């Protein structure tokens with residue numbers, strides 16, 4: 001059973017400057033809801049209610065968002081706005097959320113290493129705090145299902161255009177079936193002629209606690225940071241790892257163009273905005 005999740009959210013977010021100079025990219029809203037709230041909701045929808053958020057400098061607003069705000073609640077309640085009041089109460093009751101600070105930004109691998117005492121000897125899910133999914137079955141649930149079947153670390157992957165593989169970590173191996181790949185190699189940002197597949201690591205993982213030993217042995221890599229992919233490559237020498245092709249669509253909110261696309265697509269799915277927003281988009285596109 002996977003009962004815990006770790007959400008790394010300490011990074012600088014340099015790709016989204018200047019918006020991220022004084023606010024976390026994980027708090028960038030998709031219409032009216034911060035990105036990280038969607039990530040927490042994905043955990044909850046996948047049956048996980050014990051969540052550790054890796055926080056850091058300038059990330060206090062993430063903690064405030066999941067905390068109770070009595071003054072605000074009483075103001076909303078005086079206005080008899082029950083829907084908004086219930087929304088606020090829902091956020092603080094979503095899950096059991098813990099925080100730990102990554103004091104120095106030494107990379108995603110180092111962020112995950114901060115979860116070793118929290119996760120103990122249990123498998124756990126990792127969800128990057130700046131990426132959201134839209135899917136029928138929550139993506140983390142899909143990976144948990146694969147973990148329960150194979151009892152191996154599971155890396156969520158998505159198919160990317162072949163000429164774009166050099167932007168991603170790519171998994172290569174042998175297909176067990178359409179969706180599951182027995183990984184034999186993990187390559188960081190390969191050129192298209194050297195890529196073992198078009199399957200890119202997609203910001204969601206189920207990891208066994210052995211990852212912590214692998215992280216201890218992982219030297220600093222790209223950007224002088226401890227990279228999770230490097231630790232997974234070390235772990236692969238000791239235990240098998242599978243990749244699961246995610247069913248759904250992934251949005252990387254740390255990337256400005258993806259942020260715009262996410263806002264448009266999510267707005268078109270909201271009943272109160274769908275029609276007027278579509279009409280507006282048509283009018284501006286036709287200008």
Ligand code: UTP
Nearest residue numbers: 008009010011012013014015106107111129130
């Ligand atoms: P990214 O590589 O997208 O984060 O990490 P970043 O470094 O903030 O991004 P850019 O490239 O500078 O824009 C994916 C997730 O891992 C977290 C980030 O907060 C993000 O949610 N992260 C990254 C950490 O928690 N600690 C780190 O040291 C690095």
